[in-house]
Amino acid sequence: MDNQSMVILFILSILVIMIVIHLNNNRKQKKRIQQKWGTTPTETRMDSEESLHQSYEKLKASLDFDSEVDDITWYDLDLFEVFKEINHTHSSVGSEALYRRLRLFNFNGHDQNRIEKLIAFYDKNPKIREKIEFIFARLGKKDRNSVVRYLTDSKKKGLSSLAIFILLGALPIVGLFLILFGVEGLGFTILMGSVLFNIIYSVIKKVEIDMELMSISYLVQTLYTAKQLTKIDHPLQKEITPLLKPFRSVLRFSFAFRARENNELEIILDYLNMLFMIPFIAYHFVFNQIKNHEKEAILLWQLLGDLEAAYAILNYRTTLSVYTKPTFNEEDDVIGKTVYHPLIEHPVPNPVKWTQNTLVSGSNASGKSTYVKSVAINCILAQTIYTCLAESFSMKRGHVLTSMAVEDDVLQGDSYFVAEIKFLKRVLDQVNTQERCYLFIDEILRGTNTVERIAASSSIIDWIDDYPSLAFVATHDIELTEILKDQCENVHFKEDVTAEDGIQFNYLLQKGPATSRNALLLLQNMDFPNSVIKNAQTEANHFDQMQEWLSFES
Secondary structure, eight states: OOHHHHHHHHHHHHHHHHHHHHHHHHHHHHHHHHHHTTSOOOOOSSOOHHHHHHHHHHHHTTSOOSEEOOHHHHHHTTHHHHHHHHOOOSSHHHHHHHHHHHHEEOSSSHHHHHHHHHHHHHHHOHHHHHHHHHHHHHHOOOTTOOHHHHHHOTTOOOOSOHHHHHHHHHHHHHHHHHHHTTOHHHHHHHHHHHHHHHHHHHHHHHHHTHHHHHHHHHHHHHHHHHHHHTTSOOTTHHHHHHHHGGGHHHHTTGGGGOOOOSSHHHHHHHHHHHHHTHHHHHHHHHHHHHHTTHHHHHHHHHHHHHHHHHHHHHHHHHHOSSOBOOEEOSSSOEEEEEEOOTTOSSOOOEEEEESSOEEEEEOTTSSHHHHHHHHHHHHHHHHHTSOBSSSEEEEOOOEEEEEOSOOOBTTTTBOHHHHHHHHHHHHHHHHTTTSOEEEEEESTTTTSOHHHHHHHHHHHHHHHTTSSEEEEEEESOHHHHHHTTTTSEEEEEOEEEETTTEEEEOOOOEESOOOOOOHHHHHHHTTOOHHHHHHHHHHHHHHHHHSSOOOOOO
16 A cells, blocks of 8 residues: 555544544433433532632623622522532533522513523423533533633734744645655655644644633634524524624634544544644634624623523422422512422421511521521522522512621631621611612621620611511520510521430421520530539529529639
């Protein structure tokens, strides 16, 4: 076999291998999509919160919204863990859209009608939904893709020296032609020299412009995904199609920015791209078109995200044993039946009848904090993904703010108490706008002494009562329940104590303020010294009767 035939056979072999790998990957991907539907997402390799938050902050300025779940509330309620339970998306476009959806919302019903229309479509057309999932799965996820940063950056620059890249990319082709036409010595020299130089030069150049190249690469892949989605009949088809018109010339270079799959095919294509300088040549042609149509690209990014977020929400609903779509009204209350927490493996549902400021009291570990968080999370899910973990749930739309997981701020030099009052001040500032707010506070002002804590806490709650807002406050301070008994609803959780089983909790909500304490019983169960338990009990009993403390004898 001569050299010419060997070259042709080699090229054909590479093409066959690439086609076989491609078809096999597609088959596996379609099977995975079918198997994972109706299950809780488990993929943790992508979608770091740092990446999602970066995109969210960049795009937020260009979005229209009425309310934001701020960082404090997001952290207090472990909402990133909730996000992961919902995140049945296949691309970064979808996961970023779902993240934004859980953090930004409007008080009108337009978005709700829009997303429910998509969800209903997927529910009635599972085969079409699987096709759309597959298209997004082919796009895949790219952490820190920086597409939103790239689109919103007014100072982005193109590459220089287009002629040099074209010349370098042409050299391997020249070498192949020389071999095919009999000039084998020179042909092999040019081919091997250009292969080595181009690959090394490409690696160096990619390091220099890695972020820009990565951003535009994933954006072009997304535009190609949008083109595929215009061939499928779905509710957003007519909105996506005209937005693609300015990018028709860009799509001609989509082959140069294919989706990454982390497999043998990708490795082969990477080397071929570097060999012919394709990414750099394509970047030149794509750059100006993207720069002149940034608004269309951003809107397209959002629409594609909605397509994925909708089937992620539907999948989440299928994983829940009980859920409901909320109803919104103008009543100043929150009413729910069998409301539960999404992150508890075996949650105990409880009712919500929140018509006035409410104090939730109870013993340690009795469930009051979990209950308060479950109500807060459902108030957010109701307004963002229109899905509540309850048999029924109704509310008036409004802001949701928390002050719960307060910590010392070492970097700013804030003590626990200073950090806590800063958290509370932001809550009161929002209340002062006269807009509807739902406030959730766990152990209000726990960072200071008892007398000032009770005085300040009762004053704050009394102040909130003059505004169109509702506060849910979990507290150990029985004094608060007495001081505010005429202004606040009182509910509590309690424990059962038996000689055989010790302390047992049923986590069921009870009416009225708590009447029992269990801190000393817990100390006893943990085998603290008997003298410690006995002295503490004596002190507590004396204080209950006389409202003064005993002095220890020296």
